[in-house]
Amino acid sequence: MSEAWVTELVERTLTEDLTGGPPLPHAPDLAVRHDVTSSATIAATRFGTADLVARAPGVVAGLPVAARVFQRLAPGVTLTAGARDGDTVATGDVLLTVRGPVRALLAAERSALNIASRASGIATATRAWVEAVAGTGAVVLDTRKTTPGLRPLEKYAVRCGGGSNKRMGLYDVAMVKDNHVAAAGSVADAVALVRECAPSVPVQVEVDTVAQAAEAVAAGADFLLCDNMPPAVLREVVAVVAGRAELEATGGLTLGVAREVAATGVDFLSVGALTHSAPILDLALDLRAAG
Structure with a gap:
């Protein structure tokens, strides 16, 4: 995957979730302005930590791209890897830990999961054939x-x-x-x-x-x-x-x-x-x- 293609994928994926509505008066920043639920329930100053977790055993892939999604919405986010692409993981394993503005983490959540879940599913299926x-x-x-x-x-x-x-x-x-x-x-x-x-x-x-x-x-x-x-x-x-x-x-x-x-x-x-x-x-x- 080229750097340019990954950047385009991240932008395209986030656009599906974060465009289509007007900026909220109390949350005008691009990162969360169209995440209505997070903007309404979470203070802009609130920081937190979240784990990307395997709910089933398999082979992971796409974690660096998922990390890029979080970085796009929260440039200062802290990322700690718990697994690497190609690793076999068990149910409950933490694959990636992110810390940053909670609004941004939740706004990025589905886009990051869609990418990593799809890629990991393919990696898991491939490993079975191999x-x-x-x-x-x-x-x-x-x-x-x-x-x-x-x-x-x-x-x-x-x-x-x-x-x-x-x-x-x-x-x-x-x-x-x-x-x-x-x-x-x-x-x-x-x-x-x-x-x-x-x-x-x-x-x-x-x-x-x-x-x-x-x-x-x-x-x-x-x-x-x-x-x-x-x-x-x-x-x-x-x-x-x-x-x-x-x-x-x-x-x-x-x-x-x-x-x-x-x-x-x-x-x-x-x-x-x-x-x-x-x-x-x-x-x-x-x-x-x-x-």
Whole structure:
């Protein structure tokens, strides 16, 4: 995640909560002027300490971004880390302690939790897949099936969980799918056209039969995306390809079959569910002292 992107995410996230109403006469400062409840019930001079706490076990991610949310609304806030991204935590563990103006802490609460909970949920789901294939040599990958606007955060969370990133966009790997083959005329023609247009970009071809895999390797593909192949067929592809291209299994994968698929000899398992279906990790902000 770039510094500029994190800054933009923090601003965009806070804007969802803190715009849309007029400044309150007794609380004109930007940080809390649209948090009606906190402005009405908490004195502007009141300081306090709050803990960001895990309500369930999992793997945490996004804590530095959550910290930035608090810093945006209370530049002088004191932050004490209780965990680091990638750590496995238990229910009740304190992940981050913040001290500052209570109004600002509560105004930042939901934005910070939304970011950290989403990222931690993805990291937790990823860790389960990584553990399922441990020792096989296969690497767990994400996909481009991410929440619009949150791709850098979600792919960062996959790395925190022990997985790896596939394509960040349509520019860093050329993925030749059936529609591209139909438009180009053949797999070989599609690969040749990509090589001519972007010679430095790796080329991956989607295949769903052993014959297609052999054709794609002969055409010079660097990677094969083996779509919805059962383990027996994957083993055939591994034998036919014989190390001439990297192999990625995808489609219909579940944790229950992950190890069996990884054991076929493929290099990667790509799992869209890491980002499109991972539940959040339940986190909360508990105000424990104020004065």
